[in-house]
Amino acid sequence: MSNSQLPDAAASARTWDENFLVSVVAPVYNEAEGIEGFIAEVREHLAAISPSVRAEIVLVNDGSTDGSAALLDHLAASSQGGVRVVHLARNFGHGPAVAAGLDHAQGDVVILMDADYQDDPAAFAPLLDQWREGYDVVYVERTSRQENPLSRGVFWLFYRIFDWIADTNSPMDAGNFGLMDRRVVAQLSQLPERNRYLPGLRAWVGFRQTGVSVPRRARYDSSTRVGIRGLWTLGMNAIFSFSYVPLFVFRIAGALSIGLSALLVLYAICIKIMGHDLGTSSSILISTSFLGGINLFGVGLLGEYIARIYDEVKCRPVYVVDRVVKRDEV
Numbered sequence: 001m002s003n004s005q006l007p008d009a010a011a012s013a014r015t016w017d018e019n020f021l022v023s024v025v026a027p028v029y030n031e032a033e034g035i036e037g038f039i040a041e042v043r044e045h046l047a048a049i050s051p052s053v054r055a056e057i058v059l060v061n062d063g064s065t066d067g068s069a070a071l072l073d074h075l076a077a078s079s080q081g082g083v084r085v086v087h088l089a090r091n092f093g094h095g096p097a098v099a100a101g102l103d104h105a106q107g108d109v110v111i112l113m114d115a116d117y118q119d120d121p122a123a124f125a126p127l128l129d130q131w132r133e134g135y136d137v138v139y140v141e142r143t144s145r146q147e148n149p150l151s152r153g154v155f156w157l158f159y160r161i162f163d164w165i166a167d168t169n170s171p172m173d174a175g176n177f178g179l180m181d182r183r184v185v186a187q188l189s190q191l192p193e194r195n196r197y198l199p200g201l202r203a204w205v206g207f208r209q210t211g212v213s214v215p216r217r218a219r220y221d222s223s224t225r226v227g228i229r230g231l232w233t234l235g236m237n238a239i240f241s242f243s244y245v246p247l248f249v250f251r252i253a254g255a256l257s258i259g260l261s262a263l264l265v266l267y268a269i270c271i272k273i274m275g276h277d278l279g280t281s282s283s284i285l286i287s288t289s290f291l292g293g294i295n296l297f298g299v300g301l302l303g304e305y306i307a308r309i310y311d312e313v314k315c316r317p318v319y320v321v322d323r324v325v326k327r328d329e330v
């Protein structure tokens with residue numbers, strides 16, 4: 001979203017007082033090997049902003065099975081404090097874990113990031129600088145990625161297709177990593193949607209938004225926790241929650257196929273008038289399979305929307321909390 005689209009780009013500067021609290025929120029799924037280093041790095045960058053700034057680190061254990069839970073409890077109990085751990089009742093997935101983290105954060109501003117080193121905490125200072133300039137959402141635009149060329153290409157293409165078809169303008173190449181003011185987090189927590197694509201919802205909320213450019217680092221290990229299936233679900237949620245263009249495409253395809261079959265009917269009539277026998281024409285076979293394909297495709301697309309409606313109607317909570325381990329701020 002470019003600043004020119006914003007209702008009031010002239011944001012007014014803010015300051016913070018001694019009660020100002022920064023929350024850093026990260027979902028954690030099987031990150032036992034990296035989590036200690038992650039917390040240490042976050043602490044270091046929080047301290048560098050200002051030694052007096054109060055901060056809390058909210059980690060959501062999304063049903064880890066690699067010992068992360070016990071390790072997180074141990075780290076939360078350490079003398080340094082400042083770590084709050086929300087244990088979910090099972091693995092709910094990245095989106096629900098993020099929602100749980102936002103709901104449990106108490107800060108005046110919330111910085112959302114992943115716990116796998118890909119999001120660089122060196123961005124904290126520029127994020128807070130923009131908040132002080134008066135912005136309510138400061139998202140991180142990834143200037144570079146460390147993934148393989150295929151993944152990079154797929155992400156690049158996804159953001160551009162999404163930008164083209166979505167009915168809410170969201171910034172290009174920006175994921176979850178970024179800062180949100182308390183009032184934005186409060187709005188997000190109130191949204192009842194179950195299939196949540198956070199960069200889209202964050203843009204939908206509005207207020208004053210801007211971006212900072214930060215390169216994306218490599219994961220500390222090479223195996224993604226979200227995986228191809230998770231990314232596919234996220235991508236589908238993004239498209240079907242923020243765009244009706246797929247239905248429009250289906251309508252166009254339907255109109256084209258009606259046109260084509262009308263032509264084939266005309267062709268058949270002409271052949272009949274000329275006294276020829278139509279026989280089992282291959283064109284009829286082609287048109288039947290073409291129409292069948294269009295129908296199935298359309299039913300599939302409708303199904304994507306209906307499944308999401310069903311999810312909303314069931315009204316299940318987005319996540320279930322097992323227990324929360326609380327500590328004072330950093």
Ligand code: UDP
Binds near residue numbers: 029114115227
């Ligand atoms: N994650 C989670 N639940 C899951 C999968 C991932 O909480 O079911 C966390 C994971 O620990 C990490 C973040 O979400 O902090 C992003 O995961 P990952 O790095 O695997 O995603 P990618 O960067 O590959 O999209």
Ligand code: MG
Binds near residue numbers: 114
């Ligand atoms: Mg990652």
